[in-house]
Amino acid sequence: MSLRETSYAALARKYRQLAAWQRDHAHGRGAAPGPALRAMATEFPGALRALARVPLEVLEARADALDAVVEGTRPPAPWMDWIHGYHSLMAVALWLKRRTARSVAVSSTEAVALAREATVRAGMAVDEDFVHAVARPPGGRLNPLVFARLGAQVGEDPRSVWDTLFPTHRAQRLPAGLCSAAPTAAPPPDDARRIG
Numbered sequence: 207m208s209l210r211e212t213s214y215a216a217l218a219r220k221y222r223q224l225a226a227w228q229r230d231h232a233h234g235r236g237a238a239p240g241p242a243l244r245a246m247a248t249e250f251p252g253a254l255r256a257l258a259r260v261p262l263e264v265l266e267a268r269a270d271a272l273d274a275v276v277e278g279t280r281p282p283a284p285w286m287d288w289i290h291g292y293h294s295l296m297a298v299a300l301w302l303k304r305r306t307a308r309s310v311a312v313s314s315t316e317a318v319a320l321a322r323e324a325t326v327r328a329g330m331a332v333d334e335d336f337v338h339a340v341a342r343p344p345g346g347r348l349n350p351l352v353f354a355r356l357g358a359q360v361g362e363d364p365r366s367v368w369d370t371l372f373p374t375h376r377a378q379r380l381p382a383g384l385c386s387a388a389p390t391a392a393p394p395p396d397d398a399r400r401i402g
Contacts, residue, residue: 284360
């Protein structure tokens with residue numbers, strides 16, 4: 207199995223577990239155990255947002271779609287790579303935040319060194335601007351920063367990427383004005399937004 211297929215298999219496992227926890231909670235079987243939630247958040251930073259906000263049928267459909275890619279019965283959809291990129295960027299943003307939290311300012315030399323290490327950790331290019339932005343994120347929030355970077359990397363509007371990865375009620379969507387990237391493409395069709 208290739209590294210990409212391994213990633214898709216891991217994402218399918220994530221979505222199946224999130225769906226199981228959501229189903230258990232809906233049937234009065236209580237919340238997921240704390241250690242399991244922490245393990246999920248460690249392996250897939252930002253994944254617990256999906257537990258709280260993404261409808262059960264979407265979680266299940268995504269797990270099925272990812273399984274089909276691993277089995278070779280369908281091609282990957284863009285959202286599959288986007289969610290992998292989101293988890294990778296969020297992991298590196300959290301790692302950078304821990305390393306810069308006590309700094310009043312991050313020097314250029316320190317930012318270059320952190321960017322190099324972050325690039326290796328994320329498996330994608332991380333530059334000094336991202337390091338500086340994580341150290342002092344706009345509005346104190348990492349998610350808008352991560353989505354702005356992810357949107358730029360995949361050539362999509364960050365809001366469209368957000369809505370695709372976390373389809374919920376409008377009131378829970380990414381706050382307006384927190385992503386500075388300009389739209390670069392039309393949003394995906396509604397069915398692609400839900401399951402890809």
